[in-house]
Amino acid sequence: MKKKRAALVAASVVVALATTACETPSGSDTETGADTSAFNAAASGTLNAWAFDNADDVGQARLDYAAGKLSGVDIKLDATGFDAQKFTTRLASGDVPDIVQMDRAFVGTYAAQGLLMPLDKCFSANDVDPQTRWYSSVVDDVTYKNQIWAVPQFYQPPAIILNQKVMKAAGVTEADIDTSNPDKLIAAIGKMYQANGGVPVTLGFDPQATGQIYMWTLGLGGKLTDADGKPTLDDPSNVYGLELLKRITDAQGGYAKYKSFTDSFDFFGEQNQFVKDQVGAQLDAQWYPNVLSPYAGKLQLGAVPFKDRDGKPVTVAGGTSFAIPVKAKNPAAACKWALALTEQGAWDAAGEARAKTLAKDDSINTGLFTGSPKADQELREKYVKPSGNAGFDEVINTYYEVAASGRSVGASPAGQQLKQELTNAITATLLGQKSAQDALADAQNASLSAYQTVTGG
Template sequence: MPALVAARGPGAGTVAGTVEGEQMSIRQRRAVATAVLATSVTVLSACGSGSTASNGASADTFKGKPTGTLNAWAFDNADDVGKARLDYAKGQLGGLDIKLDQTAFDAQKFTTRIASGNVPDVVQMNSQFVATYAAQGLITPVDQCLSTHSVTATDHWYPQVVDDVKYDGKIWAVPQFYQPPAIILNKRVMDAAGVTAADIDTSKPEALIAAAKKMTKASGGNPTTMGFNPVPTGQPGLWLLAFGGKLIGDQGKPALDDPKNAQALTFLKQLVDAQGGWAKIKSFTDSFDVFGDKNQFVKDQVGAEVDAQWYVNVLTPYVKQVDISAVPLKDSSGQPVTAASGTAFVIPAGAKNPAAACAWMLDLTSDAGWMAAGAARAATLKAKPGAINTGLFTGSPSADKSIRSTYVKPSGNAGFDQTINTYYSILPTGKSFGSSPAGQQIQTEITNAIASALLGEKSPADALKAAQDASMQAYTKVVK
């Protein structure tokens, strides 16, 4: 499936540039979630009850000039944008000795390292993990870090991005960015079927299903063009938000059995059934050359598709081979809606150099750090004649505005320009999925529920009930 991942992707502007999300199988997601919960609970027992260690941070913890050695982990595969930010932060911190462990984040390894006392000073992780570790005292809240450096979270970052890393009234991580999903339109396929951009309206489910059906083509009973690809298991919470549902309720409790979630799953089931059924669609979309010369827009294998902003970067080399534009997803009232998610920086409990960790991760996410990244990306694109600068989506409104005004110029291709503008326009409309001590388990269970409902193995309501029960078991293991 095309990876609907607001967390990472080519050109995402992240420190780590690898892709995750849809490419992780349901079985792998379940294994990750189990590792997070089982290993974390073990570590919690070893450390004692509650979050005493993490709640002990004071303003003095983060004062003073950063010195000594900073150990940072999970900064794998940095691209030009990531390297520019790393260089900028290093330059700001003078004699600080920065040592990077450039392996990918691993939940079991993280909790094992904390239990053994081999604790890094900064870790980059998916924001969905943050509340799990916060509830168990395995990371340090960063409120005092921010105030020491005169950073007001909701001024520097979009509020929905901050909400992803808040739990129990505290901020537990420094957000890195967010890249909102929208719908990329393949105008060749749409024109051939007599479908317009106005027909791709998620606030009008019946009309959208009819438009998808008109664009769908098959050969021998198997799809050759999918009219509308909702990428339902790529970022499942997105569809719940669009229908007014939710993943997480008060105090971080799972809310997968919300009645509006069942409406979302019922719609998705109707949508995929109108295009050949989930089994055939999944097989078809798994064959897409998502990052290659024969991607689904070049080959006209989709009429419209939900994608995070970074996928526009993937399509830019094929500007002469595709004909695209974009529209936002809309909620039931017709208002644009998108979702915040991504990676964040945390300071583990027991970190030996929290003052340096605080200063370093704030430099990485400062406007100046992002402008250095913007300059690096512009230089990279300058070496590629005809390349299109789609901007960097940072999680910070001021940085986004500065990068856009400085580097994002008319490309000469009206469709790409309109697509880029659409993604910028929906940044303020993003909603947080919320944060929960069972956040990763919730993501795993809702993905399982959607797959089960789409395959017809369970009704939407029954699939959601099973997901809710499993998520609550995970929640109660952490919150006692």
């Protein structure tokens, strides 16, 4: 079924490409045929947006704010989740939305296929400096061939959350949870790890082996793409992270037992792995403290950054974005809407809405990580106050501290395929089916094939 679905998507892309390459209007981008001069126009008419699937309080506040900024525009919203096959099918049929919200990993693929408008003129026409509005790593996520192809939003940097109760019982300190010092880390894991009949009961450290794959490659000095977005999964620098991951899972019963145990976690529930002391430490994205917030009184938490091989804090950028298809009928309104949704006023409205929601629930405000350093800082100063729980406050502070050290995979024409093949390589390595080097070589062959299919060579 997966192969059949992939074939259908590929066929749709070919048809879409044929329909988008018919003519090149004056004032257009020479590579894509997109009429980028339209970004200079005033926003008016109808805007057909495909975005904001099941918008929460933050999303609705931003939507309301942007609607006020584009008061002369009739905004029609398809509030369903992005689907790659649906997207290319819509383009092929001529049912082209003016703007689409998608994971940033898709942007390089569609940019390389000529399906998106480059947005440099969108920014310049509206006096927006991308390098000032967003973290540089966030901009790098949507930059391909020296052009920016989407308006980014959100940034969920990973860091390591600590269960101080499990650590103290095992005689482990925060300094021992150090990804730049594998021997010290493995020793700490061994002290905290517990099993019953060979079955894990408590993990010393859950590395989120296939959930945080970029941290274990880029974060440890790896290289996944070159300057053109071409996959480099077989680069020797990527071997180190996979081999360290194998040491970590082998120290905790092996990957099969580790995976079975972590699959049993009540990850979003009141019996989650921190409440039940099933982990001593875990690598988590910034949104996860929100899940733990209702149980803060039951927990003894802390946090440390993930460190690179030189001992410096590091994290990885990731999030969603707004892209404008080449055949969009109202690119001017699309551009202004996306920029309105990601400007300071929109985030102020979102911060206020989230603060009100949290106040009703008597929950801890962990902040909003918008993708914009200025917005992040202003919202932090206004809404993120000491909670009375020193450990939880340490968790919040750690995420703010690591945000500036983000790295980007980069926009690649093989973005989604690269991610899947890297996941396959990690799984094969951890199961002992292949050496890290062989697994990465196989992943490179598959992702390079996808790259060549998209780029034509």
